[in-house]
Amino acid sequence: MNVLAVIVGIAIVFGVALDMALTVLHPTIRGAFSHRLTRGLWRMIRALSVATGSRRMLTFAGPLATVALFVAWLGGLWLGFGLIYLPFVDQFSSTVHLAHRGVFTALYASASVLTTLGLGDVLPTQNGIRVAVVCEAAAGVATLSAAISYVLSVYPLATQTRAHALYLSDLRLRSPRAACEYIAATGNTGVAEVHQRLIEGHQSLRRFPVLYYFHPDAEEESVTRLLESAVVLCAVARWAPPEEVTPYGFRVAEGLQTTLELIRADYLAKYVAGQIGQPSDEQIPTEEAAATLRSLREKLASPLRKARLSDSEAQQFTHFTSNMDHLLEGLARAHVYHHEPLLHRFANGDEPPVGTA
Known part of the structure; x- marks a missing residue:
């Protein structure tokens, strides 16, 4: 029994240390426990939000997930080292009388060392336990340092993502006409700038997956709005561009x-599907998408409106619109937003109807 307690304790300590190292230090690999914890907490808060009709409740998910993560790391180290000490509680000297040395004593000693409280009422007397105590104290300091580093890394990135989304929202790029005017005014650099902002946001999410759970108060600052704006801009630049777009601009739009x-692929596999299941993968009929694209070219007075729409172009536009609609629908459902199908927006060509912003 004593050997089992030590083995389990060591396993817990190493598991927590590995999860903490991957979460804080590794640029792409997620800590398995951290990811499950934050996702589970999000599911619970989202269920409460839907049940109460309060979307504002979702804004607490990110901060609560961050706090829960730190508490879980500390709790794991506390329990793990407590189990390691349990068979050796008799090897601790005490300045106070302890009626019974057992689980409570082991956990108390672990908490004192982990928090570097250092009251001195329970002290190790054997070298092996002294080494374990030093390791736990170091782990406690490392966890505190990791927590500070994590917060200082995550919160600026969350603010940056919201700023990117708000920037595109203020430009009204969800509107195909506004996207066309933006491309005409900025040329190739406008699409390249949006592409760069999108890459930065995605890399930040891969580095810190908890960013997905930072739900903003205003939809204009959301990742959903950021992606929606980028999708509309991409569709216009690729298939209904103004005459200002050069061959280089087409390459940027393809990128x-x-x-x-x-x-x-990343969002549907790692985030959306884990909350609400995979959204429908039904493809938009090619004929309907092709008719919408022809209408969009006419409304935007694109130079391509006089050219014949090839089958290849129609299929590419259909595939892109269908795939992006699946993504945006899934994000809207997960974050309790309204979703307007992309084909409706392309068919309208102008600003989204009032009340859907």
Whole structure:
């Protein structure tokens, strides 16, 4: 029994240390426990939000997930070292009388060392336990340092993502006409700038997956709005561009399309599907999408409106619109937002109806 307690304790300590190292230090690999904890907490808060009809409740998910993560790390180290000490509680000297040395004594000693409280009422007397005590004290300091580093890394990135989303929202790029005017005014650099902002946001999410759970008060600052704006801009630049777009601009738009497809796969696999299941993968009928694209080119007075729409172009536009609609629908459902199908927006060509912003 004593050997089992030590083995389990060591396993817990190493598990926590590995999860903490991956979460804080590794640029792409997620800590398995951290990810499950934050996702589970999000599911619970989202269920409460839907049940009460209060979307504002979702704004607490990110901060609560961050706090829960630190508490879980500390709790794991506390329990793990407590189990390691349990068979050796008799090897601790005490300045006070302890009626019974057992689980409470082991956990008390672990808490005192982990928090570097250092009251001195329970002290190790054997060298092996002294080494364990030093390791636990170091782990406690490392956890505190990791927590500070984590917060100082995550919160600026959360603010940056919201700023990117608000920037695109203020430009009204969800509107195909506004996107066309933006491209005409900025040329190739405008699409490249949005592409760069999107890459930065996605890399930040891969580095710190908890960013997904920082739900903003205003939808204009959300990742959903950021992606929606980028999707509309990409579609206009690729298939209904103004005359200001050069061959280089087309290449940039193709790069933006590739990035959006990668983001879609990442979000649906790691975030959306784990909350509400995979959204429908039903494809938009090619004929309907082709008719919408022709209408969009006419409304935006694109130079391509006089050209014949090839089958390849129609299929590419259909595939892109269908895939992006799946992503945006899934994000809207997960974050309790309204979703307007992309084809409706492309068919309208102008600003979204009032009340759907």
